[in-house]
Amino acid sequence: MGYIRIERAVCKGCGRCIVACPKDLIEFSDELNERGYQVVTYKGSPEECGGCTLCAVACPDLGIETWNNRGKQTFETTTGLTEKMTHYCPGCTHGVVHRVVGEVLSELGLVGRTIGVAPVGCSVLAYEYFNFDMFEAAHGRAPAVATGAKRARPNTIVFTYQGDGDLASIGGNEILHAANRGEKITVIFINNAIYGMTGGQMAPTTMPGQKTSTSPFGRDTEDTGMPIKVCELLAALQTPAYIARGSAHDSKHTVRLKKMIKTAFQHQAEGRCFSFVEVLSTCPTNWGVSPNEASDWVADAMMDYFPLGIIKEPAKEPKPAGAKA
Amino acid sequence: MTKVLMKGNEALGEAAIRAGCVHFFGYPITPQTEVPEYLVKRLPEVGGVFVQAESEIASINMIYGAAGTGVKCLTSSSSPGISLMAEGLSYIAACELPCVLINIMRAGPGLGGILPAQSDYHQATRGHGHGDYQLIVLAPASVQEAVDLMMLAFDLSERYRNPVMVCADGMIGQMMEPVEFPTEGAGEPMAENEWALTGCEGRERRIVNSLYLSPEDLNEHNKKLKAKYDLIAEKETRHEVYGEHEGADILVVAFGTMARIVKSAIDDLQSEGVKVALFRPITLKPWPYKAGRATMDALAPDAPVLTVEMSMGQMIDDVRLCADGSRRHEFLGEAGGVVPSPEEVAAKIKSLL
Numbered sequence: 001m002g003y004i005r006i007e008r009a010v011c012k013g014c015g016r017c018i019v020a021c022p023k024d025l026i027e028f029s030d031e032l033n034e035r036g037y038q039v040v041t042y043k044g045s046p047e048e049c050g051g052c053t054l055c056a057v058a059c060p061d062l063g064i065e066t067w068n069n070r071g072k073q074t075f076e077t078t079t080g081l082t083e084k085m086t087h088y089c090p091g092c093t094h095g096v097v098h099r100v101v102g103e104v105l106s107e108l109g110l111v112g113r114t115i116g117v118a119p120v121g122c123s124v125l126a127y128e129y130f131n132f133d134m135f136e137a138a139h140g141r142a143p144a145v146a147t148g149a150k151r152a153r154p155n156t157i158v159f160t161y162q163g164d165g166d167l168a169s170i171g172g173n174e175i176l177h178a179a180n181r182g183e184k185i186t187v188i189f190i191n192n193a194i195y196g197m198t199g200g201q202m203a204p205t206t207m208p209g210q211k212t213s214t215s216p217f218g219r220d221t222e223d224t225g226m227p228i229k230v231c232e233l234l235a236a237l238q239t240p241a242y243i244a245r246g247s248a249h250d251s252k253h254t255v256r257l258k259k260m261i262k263t264a265f266q267h268q269a270e271g272r273c274f275s276f277v278e279v280l281s282t283c284p285t286n287w288g289v290s291p292n293e294a295s296d297w298v299a300d301a302m303m304d305y306f307p308l309g310i311i312k313e314p315a316k317e318p319k320p321a322g323a324k325a
Numbered sequence: 326m327t328k329v330l331m332k333g334n335e336a337l338g339e340a341a342i343r344a345g346c347v348h349f350f351g352y353p354i355t356p357q358t359e360v361p362e363y364l365v366k367r368l369p370e371v372g373g374v375f376v377q378a379e380s381e382i383a384s385i386n387m388i389y390g391a392a393g394t395g396v397k398c399l400t401s402s403s404s405p406g407i408s409l410m411a412e413g414l415s416y417i418a419a420c421e422l423p424c425v426l427i428n429i430m431r432a433g434p435g436l437g438g439i440l441p442a443q444s445d446y447h448q449a450t451r452g453h454g455h456g457d458y459q460l461i462v463l464a465p466a467s468v469q470e471a472v473d474l475m476m477l478a479f480d481l482s483e484r485y486r487n488p489v490m491v492c493a494d495g496m497i498g499q500m501m502e503p504v505e506f507p508t509e510g511a512g513e514p515m516a517e518n519e520w521a522l523t524g525c526e527g528r529e530r531r532i533v534n535s536l537y538l539s540p541e542d543l544n545e546h547n548k549k550l551k552a553k554y555d556l557i558a559e560k561e562t563r564h565e566v567y568g569e570h571e572g573a574d575i576l577v578v579a580f581g582t583m584a585r586i587v588k589s590a591i592d593d594l595q596s597e598g599v600k601v602a603l604f605r606p607i608t609l610k611p612w613p614y615k616a617g618r619a620t621m622d623a624l625a626p627d628a629p630v631l632t633v634e635m636s637m638g639q640m641i642d643d644v645r646l647c648a649d650g651s652r653r654h655e656f657l658g659e660a661g662g663v664v665p666s667p668e669e670v671a672a673k674i675k676s677l678l
């Protein structure tokens with residue numbers, strides 16, 4: 001029989017795992033943990049859980065590990081991350097994306113060669129969570145910092161992790177030109193349609209009509225323009241690149257997102273091209289909704305405008321001469 | 326070693342390579358453009374890296390990235406470009422990363438003009454980014470000295486883990502003079518160290534960061550930086566005294582190109598029997614206050630101090646701090662690319678005697 005282990009101490013009670021479980025085996029308990037969060041608990045009988053991992057994939061806080069029917073561990077926490085508990089709000093998908101990046105680097109055996117660049121934004125403290133060499137860059141400048149690092153140390157794996165204010169607003173020029181030069185770096189771009197860290201102001205990616213603290217009556221596109229589709233903007237450049245958009249709002253999409261992020265780092269590791277993955281993410285606190293409502297909002301309000309998938313890929317390399325067809 | 330005739334900007338570029346720097350990131354701007362134009366051809370010969378950045382904001386952040394991985398690196402710009410580097414410089418200094426920047430000052434404010442000026446003295450010594458940090462600022466007065474100070478700049482930046490600015494004006498950058506390089510070929514790369522980000526294989530991971538969430542920790546960090554700046558001030562100030570200052574009737578203070586012009590004025594005046602000397606700071610930051618004060622104290626009792634600048638008067642603030650009320654101050658300055666001539670300087674000196 002499969003089972004899951006819930007780490008009570010790190011649970012922030014966001015409830016994402018409850019929705020993720022296809023068999024409805026998780027619920028809120030009556031208990032609060034040491035940090036005052038109402039923790040979740042397994043409610044099914046032991047034989048019901050197959051160890052499918054979807055609850056663990058949904059958890060932003062490394063709070064769940066899973067085992068399958070044969071007693072094999074199907075989900076364990078990655079060595080790509082430190083054990084430090086994140087400061088993110090309950091249900092914020094920054095934690096999910098951190099974990100996916102950590103897993104990918106660890107699975108590709110790249111952790112010891114990686115240099116990450118944290119932005120200014122809610123993920124400014126990413127250097128506390130990623131378990132490898134890290135920079136903390138000025139607001140928006142991460143792609144330039146990454147350029148300097150990668151050019152100086154071409155054998156390292158360099159990536160930036162940036163929010164939508166950081167990348168699409170103040171850092172618009174740096175990302176555009178890093179992509180256009182074809183820097184062999186990877187960029188993880190968190191699109192949560194808002195400025196999280198400064199308390200919920202309008203971002204370049206804020207949806208039309210979306211209320212934020214600086215668009216209190218809803219984003220007026222007459223006055224502020226339309227949300228920027230960064231993937232499509234960068235894909236218009238003629239320089240070869242891998243550009244994809246995924247989502248971390250639920251487990252199914254997070255599994256697909258992980259494939260994109262893996263491909264992105266593989267392109268870099270093989271010295272092929274600039275790689276960029278946008279991630280539709282949640283900000284329950286500043287959107288003023290519950291974590292699971294936030295996930296629904298990504299699916300309902302963001303995904304049509306920001307279509308998921310691989311937006312651009314480098315041309316396939318021609319087979320070496322003499323190779324069999 | 327043989328002398329070669331070189332333009333100041335090109336000599337600066339070559340000196341960086343001789344100092345072991347083979348990583349350049351920069352954005353074009355007059356009157357420093359010969360630095361990148363020289364390096365883009367020269368760096369491939371020594372296996373170096375040249376990136377034309379999209380802006381000075383990007384180039385200084387590329388420097389942050391490259392310096393953070395423990396390589397010697399250089400950027401070059403002129404006044405408006407240095408303004409854009411302000412934020413990045415603050416981060417680099419906060420993270421205690423070594424790097425060198427060349428600033429070939431032009432006339433301001435605003436877009437100003439492309440002719441030589443010293444009106445970014447305040448920017449170089451006090452200005453640029455936010456927070457309690459300092460650069461080391463070196464000011465050459467000839468092409469040879471520009472070469473020597475570039476070599477020193479890389480040395481100081483690595484030793485103190487601090488950004489160093491070589492601050493010249495368009496005149497030094499553009500003029501051709503015979504120069505001698507103290508070494509042959511590309512110099513040594515930066516020594517292995519305990520802080521550079523290179524990938525954590527086989528060691529503890531490292532972080533380059535300037536965020537301190539606890540006020541006590543940030544206070545400590547500031548105190549540590551201050552102690553370093555104090556040490557630099559104690560050990561690394563450099564200056565030149567020209568002419569006989571003991572008992573002189575007037576002391577002129579000037580730096581860079583302006584100091585050269587003052588020297589020829591002094592040569593003329595000395596032949597007329599005028600007792601005048603020049604005090605020339607070579608480190609604009611830290612300013613050689615001690616040596617300056619000793620020089621002033623040796624003058625004739627009522628001798629004034631005349632500061633001459635290619636600006637409306639910026640370094641004079643440091644001259645006043647140096648004199649600390651002990652001397653009468655006079656000033657001569659022109660801006661916008663207009664440079665006081667030796668005759669004008671001589672006339673001003675005479676008028677004060």
Ligand SMILES: Cc1ncc(C[n+]2csc(CCOP(=O)(O)OP(=O)(O)O)c2C)c(N)n1
Pocket residue numbers: 120121122123139162163164165166167190192194195196197198203
């Ligand atoms: C030069 C500069 N301008 C403004 C700020 C203030 N600031 C900090 S974070 C931030 C917005 C971050 O939003 P985003 O990039 O969307 O990331 P999130 O917090 O949503 O993850 C701003 C404006 C700053 N630190 N530096």
